[in-house]
Amino acid sequence: MERATLRDVARLAGVSVATASKALNGQPQVRASTRERVMQAASQLDFSPNTHAQALITQRTGTVGLLTSDLEGRFSIPILMGAEDAFGTGQTSVFLCDARGDSIRERHHLRALLSRRVDGLIVVGARPDSRPSLGRDLPVPVIYAYAPSEDPADLSLVSDNEGGGRLAVDHLIRTGRRRIAHITGDATYGAAQDRARGALDRLAQEGLEVAGGEVWFGMWSEAWGRGATRMLxxxxxxxxxxxxxxxxxxxxxxxxxxxxxxxxxxxxxVVGYDNWTILAANARPPLTTIDLNLEQLGRVAAQRLFAAIGGTLGSGVEKFPGKLVTRESTAPLR
Amino acid sequence: MERATLRDVARLAGVSVATASKALNGQPQVRASTRERVMQAASQLDFSPNTHAQALITQRTGTVGLLTSDLEGRFSIPILMGAEDAFGTGQTSVFLCDARGDSIRERHHLRALLSRRVDGLIVVGARPDSRPSLGRDLPVPVIYAYAPSEDPADLSLVSDNEGGGRLAVDHLIRTGRRRIAHITGDATYGAAQDRARGALDRLAQEGLEVAGGEVWFGMWSEAWGRGATRMLxxxxxxxxxxxxxxxxxxxxxxxxxxxxxxxxxxxxxVVGYDNWTILAANARPPLTTIDLNLEQLGRVAAQRLFAAIGGTLGSGVEKFPGKLVTRESTAPLR
DNA sequence: CGATCTGCCGAAAAGGTTTTCAGGAACCTA
DNA sequence: TAGGTTCCTGAAAACCTTTTCGGCAGATCG
Structure with a gap:
């Protein structure tokens, strides 16, 4: 199927390309009847404008790059969906690139994206700790999501792990629990530390100590959950x-x-963390858990980026609260 | 940071844009020393060619669209990764669109992708049954992955569920099992039927009947797995x-x-299906399972598409075998 | 009736690259 | 020395759209 160009539309409508363009773009200086004729012609030919020609002239491509380091990971997907959602029915499309955690590949993808003249970039890290900045003098705005940039001059959007820990413990306290333990993952993860800090903080606020005398750091696995529970x-x-x-x-x-x-x-x-539905909802009983609200994070990232295109972005790290999802693994103590 | 154009490079190297273009694209009709000067200038200015201008003239964009209906689902991701991998270090980038299972949204995304003049499309369905075709007279090649198109004139790449079922049962037989049951999901899924058929087929070949007298169809959930096992x-x-x-x-x-x-x-x-690592590898004991080989499917889709750009694609449904991943949930009977 | 204004439309430039083709320079052959 | 090759280089067209600006027709006003 050959593609119609604006020329074809104009010819069919009996006007010049300039007029056709104006008619289709809702410019005011065109008579209603003419506009109608052009629209008619356009739909008859199933015309859709060549975005590359548009990009060339408007200096806007209507595309953004999403540079992730763990596609298989479950974190980038919700963020991606949130972003896609925000751009959604608009005219923005997203290029997805997975660097597989390799910084060479990341540079390569970055180059390709810049060559494609994306209007902006969202960088999603593999783990919630800070990651190297892409650099300061890029020609497009960049937002770091999930994993913050090491450079405080960049804008990063992350989830509030400390708040999440506080949220979880708060919920347990409200259901009347007093002897609360915390079993968590790899201590080298900032997220593990932050969640623990929030939890301890909320406990202290209540005059409580953590049950078992310490936070059990270990690994992010079921096996560690089992082992630690036995010890506990x-x-x-x-x-x-x-x-x-x-x-x-x-x-x-x-x-x-x-x-x-x-x-x-x-x-x-029992309270979990992440609201990874396949695990949380199918447990026996289904798990109360903290949802990271990553879709929202993605949406906000998209909006911020959109607002910043052409203009300038803020900087610093913004934290997004998680939310408690209650299922059957918690209930008031009778 | 302002972007350098080919003009800037040419000026700096003291040649015309035509020569600069030829030098950078490895065209033969340019003296080695001149080429060197141009390359030098290009890297000094950190020049990267504007792909939109290139697209306009070459009629090739180096982009493909991946239209999925279930991003959250775990099936599109490996396919996406396989495709990304195949295009990988090449010059092709992928636009990711999630239709959320809504056909209106799908049309919308399709329109946007065609407007962006993608070189090809990969369509990934939400469930392994056949789905409506995007249509025959699209200006770009389309490959359906995971979920085949209803139109036999389209090219579809799917995984061989019947073979997978056969593979699973074959493995069990080889470990000396004779009383083999099959508990599976929703009977309205073609995949469930196909896997069961393969399983029964392999049993029959051995002169065996399925244990429990029937295949237990139900739901794709842990809870059904538990319930069915009790009944069994x-x-x-x-x-x-x-x-x-x-x-x-x-x-x-x-x-x-x-x-x-x-x-x-x-x-x-016990043998599972899908090799969904988070579930299979963390079970007690870790599960032997059938891997769908989706990355390969994605890679092949990308290669086929690439080969077909400009030319023409085949048609029909191609099946890809799964592979057995053995873990501890199966072992020879002593 | 002449002058000014308003409303529509079209010609042309611009955006950055690739590719074709003509031409200039240097070299070789007779 | 004239003519023919071989190598390089550059001018210009093309891709498709947006936007500016000039112009034309008709309407309004004095």
């Missing part, structure tokens, strides 16, 4: 709530509690 | 292997077997 139960058999640093860990936790015939949530309440 | 054990307590239609279901299966103190794989072997 040995040291502190009367624990009445466990806040897990991820839904994976939480799955391991409920698994062992189940084995030990400690009813969830009757005896022990 | 009641009707057929001496079952020695269960082939689950998905890893989710398999998780439910091993869960109940564990409860019933039926050792996996000693007493009962």
């Amino acid at each position: 139960l040995e040291r502190c058999p009367d624990v009445d709530a466990i806040f897990a640093g991820s839904d994976e860990i939480a799955r391991g936790v409920v698994d062992v509690l189940h084995e030990e015939r400690l009813d969830v949530p009757e005896k022990v309440a | 054990l009641e009707r057929c307590p001496d079952v020695d292997a269960i082939f689950a239609g998905s890893d989710e279901i398999a998780r439910g299966v091993v869960d109940v077997l564990h409860e019933e103190r039926l050792d996996v794989p000693e007493k009962v072997a």
